[in-house]
C-alpha cells in the first residue's frame with residue numbers, strides 16, 4: 001500500500017479528492033489540552049458551544065482570505081476532539097484534517113505505554129495497531145478518520161519517543177498515510193532516520209517546526225534527504241523571530257527547495273484548563289497579512305509563494 005499515489009485525503013467530514021484541498025495551512029489547532037487538564041477543577045473552561053463559535057469565527061476569516069483547508073495535527077493525548085473539529089468543519093464547509101498518534105515523552109500522556117513497555121515485549125506492535133485502527137475504522141465510535149499520522153520529540157529523544165516514532169512509521173506504511181512531526185527545532189534528523197529505517201519514504205514526512213532552528217545546515221540536511229519541512233510557527237515569538245523564519249525560507253527557496261516547504265502558525269484557538277491565561281494575539285491570518293508581503297519584498301514571486309500553501313500540501317498528500 002505504501003508508496004502508491006493517493007487520490008483522496010480523509011477529512012473529519014469524509015474523504016475529498018486531493019485536488020480539492022486548495023489553499024492549506026498545514027499545522028494549526030482548534031483545541032489543545034495537556035494531559036491532566038481534566039483534573040483541574042479550578043478552571044471553569046470553555047463549553048463545547050463557546051469553542052465551536054470561536055473556531056467558526058476564525059475559520060470564516062481564513063476562508064475570506066482564500067483558504068480551503070487546514071491540518072489540525074493534535075495528538076490523541078493532547079486534548080484532541082474530533083467532534084469539535086467535525087462540527088466546525090460542517091458549519092463552515094472548511095476541510096479539516098485530523099491526526100492519530102501520540103505526543104513526546106516530556107509532555108504527552110506517557111504513563112500507560114511506558115508501563116506496558118516494561119510488561120509486554122509486544123507493546124510497540126500493539127501501539128501501532130491502535131494507530132492503524134483509528135486510521136482504518138475511525139476515532140472511537142465517531143466515524144471520523146484521521147488523514148495524517150502525528151509523531152513528536154522534545155529536547156531529548158527517549159526510548160519512549162523512538163517507540164512512538166517506529167509505531168507511527170508502521171501505521172503510515174500499513175495505511176499509506178503521510179506523517180507530520182513536532183520538533184523543538186532539533187532532532188528532525190533523528191526522526192527522519194528512525195522513520196526511514198522502518199521503510200517510510202522521506203517524501204511522506206513533514207519535519208515540523210524546522211523554522212524553530214537557525215541552523216541552515218540542519219534545515220538543508222532534512223531537505224536534501226527528501227523530506228518536507230514545516231515553516232509552521234509564524235507569529236510564535238517564543239520559538240524564533242519571523243525575521244529569522246523569512247530569511248531561512250527565502251534562502252531555501254533560492255537553493256531550489258521551494259517544493260519541499262509547507263507553512264502554518266501552530267496557532268491554538270482554544271486551550272483546555274488554561275484558556276484564560278493564554279494571550280490571544282496569535283492568528284491564522286498572519287501568514288497572509290504579514291508574511292506574504294515580507295516574502296514579496298525579498299523577491300519571491302506570487303507563484304513561489306502560492307506553491308507553499310497550494311501545490312506543496314497537495315503534492316505531500318498525493319504522495320507525488
Ligand SMILES: [Zn+2]
Pocket residue numbers: 027028029182266
Ligand atoms: Zn502543534
